[in-house]
Amino acid sequence: MVRLVSVALLVLSLVGCSANKESVHTEFMTYTCIKPLIGYHYQTCNTIKFTVNGEEFVIPAHFETDLASIPRVAWPIMAPAHSSLIRGAIVHDWFYRKTCDFTRFETDLIFYHMLKNDGVSRHFDVLRGEIIWMELLQ
Numbered sequence: 001m002v003r004l005v006s007v008a009l010l011v012l013s014l015v016g017c018s019a020n021k022e023s024v025h026t027e028f029m030t031y032t033c034i035k036p037l038i039g040y041h042y043q044t045c046n047t048i049k050f051t052v053n054g055e056e057f058v059i060p061a062h063f064e065t066d067l068a069s070i071p072r073v074a075w076p077i078m079a080p081a082h083s084s085l086i087r088g089a090i091v092h093d094w095f096y097r098k099t100c101d102f103t104r105f106e107t108d109l110i111f112y113h114m115l116k117n118d119g120v121s122r123h124f125d126v127l128r129g130e131i132i133w134m135e136l137l138q
Helices: 002-015 083-098 104-117 125-137
Strands: 026-028 034-036 042-044 048-052 055-059
Touching: 026 104, 048 083, 055 083, 083 104
Parallel strands: none
Antiparallel strands: 026 048, 034 042, 048 055
């Protein structure tokens, strides 16, 4: 965990962003439902409402997502449809594809916090969260 914080702080200083990891607060206002679509793609079943630092966002029902783009060889360790990854992955896809509300770095930081809020940082899931975070930084 110390390594993760160190890398994140280094990246923040290199990109000149004054935000820190503690400045992002996320909260989901509705439940998240997905259904298989085609192959490894999914579709949201309902409208998903959530906030980032108090600002409300809405992802419409029927939004198509591939969840987290994790190489298939890594799925035994962290499959994209792992329950603690789903909500954050949908939001991450939404911000990347449909809005210009946040930079790529800010979107990745929001995803990291959503993973943390959904329990990815607990127990052995620390490794999952760290690997995903490090992949996003590349």
